[in-house]
Amino acid sequence: MNSKERVITAINLKRPDRVPLDGYFRQDVWAKLEEHLGTKDAEKIMEALGLDIRYTMLEPSSAFTERAIPSPWQIPEIGMGRKNLVIKRDNGWLEDEYGICRIPNSNGLYWVYTYHPLAEAGLEGIKKYRFPHPNLEERYRGVRSDVSRWGNKYFVAVELWNIFKTSWELRGFDRYMMDLTQEPKLVETLADRVLEHRLEQSKQLVKLGVDMMVIMGDIAAQETMMISPRMWRKYFKPRLRIWLEEVRRQKDIYFMFHSDGNMEAVFSDLIEIGFDIINPIQPECMDVVKIKNLFGNQVCLHGTISCQKTLPFGTPEEVAAEVKQRIASCSQNGGLILSPSNTIQPDVPLENILTLYETAKNTTL
Numbered sequence: 001m002n003s004k005e006r007v008i009t010a011i012n013l014k015r016p017d018r019v020p021l022d023g024y025f026r027q028d029v030w031a032k033l034e035e036h037l038g039t040k041d042a043e044k045i046m047e048a049l050g051l052d053i054r055y056t057m058l059e060p061s062s063a064f065t066e067r068a069i070p071s072p073w074q075i076p077e078i079g080m081g082r083k084n085l086v087i088k089r090d091n092g093w094l095e096d097e098y099g100i101c102r103i104p105n106s107n108g109l110y111w112v113y114t115y116h117p118l119a120e121a122g123l124e125g126i127k128k129y130r131f132p133h134p135n136l137e138e139r140y141r142g143v144r145s146d147v148s149r150w151g152n153k154y155f156v157a158v159e160l161w162n163i164f165k166t167s168w169e170l171r172g173f174d175r176y177m178m179d180l181t182q183e184p185k186l187v188e189t190l191a192d193r194v195l196e197h198r199l200e201q202s203k204q205l206v207k208l209g210v211d212m213m214v215i216m217g218d219i220a221a222q223e224t225m226m227i228s229p230r231m232w233r234k235y236f237k238p239r240l241r242i243w244l245e246e247v248r249r250q251k252d253i254y255f256m257f258h259s260d261g262n263m264e265a266v267f268s269d270l271i272e273i274g275f276d277i278i279n280p281i282q283p284e285c286m287d288v289v290k291i292k293n294l295f296g297n298q299v300c301l302h303g304t305i306s307c308q309k310t311l312p313f314g315t316p317e318e319v320a321a322e323v324k325q326r327i328a329s330c331s332q333n334g335g336l337i338l339s340p341s342n343t344i345q346p347d348v349p350l351e352n353i354l355t356l357y358e359t360a361k362n363t364t365l
Contacts, residue, residue: 017365064085078096102114135204255275270299280340
């Protein structure tokens, strides 16, 4: 099988030739791989690791690009597009195309928010907010090129923030969490506007031939969900259903839902909505084998390898053992795409990264 065939086989709950592989890497971690493998060619590195999924992305508008600079910090997703573009304000805030501002946190590895454009908005302000225009041709040039380059051999995915994540980033997390109980009309109006925006982006992406959309954004924390399952079902489940159904009227593509944390309470809801894959099944937060036993005949699992314990603190032998255990317990009849359960951090030894992928490639299903 080639990579695309391997991934599609696993998603369809059939047995591929080996477990499909995926992964997310900070730039500083990627630099270690470049040095070790003696190349800066990203494609060669992905091939060496055995990664089967390729990720494309939207770009900002030309108007934003003309005013922006690459982020001065190696922080994932602080800016827009491949170059991580931001507008640097005079006060040092880094602004994205949605008007959301951030600054690096104390260790420079991630960020804190400093400005949310709808923090003080009332209902009319929510209605008047101007989302970045979703249909500009320049946003999709890279997607078109990537699909052309990878489309026959690799499974091509694109990530979009979900309605909950986009809403609270625009509004501010604390304010938005109060809105959910105190301002239901405002929450619903903003959710509908975010859905409309994401649908327009999705319909453009479908035309270009991506294989899968990854709906990103955490709805859960380490032990439980950020909001009650009842509230999630009220505001977000029906809109996610519309999102998937509207896109699939245009083309029947795959959808993956991503949330860190323990989201077991809504697992069956996500399957009912129509998600094909759920990620990352954090082993510190949910019992991976239990989830496989409960839902493994309905949905493909993605992730499952510990980024909190085994990868940063385990020995290579412990990494290899976890990989083998996941494949043995979760890949029966397909249904598993193996990956670290989050972005690999700088404290993960290079040997553990290499062990993960070499073990997976050489483990018989």
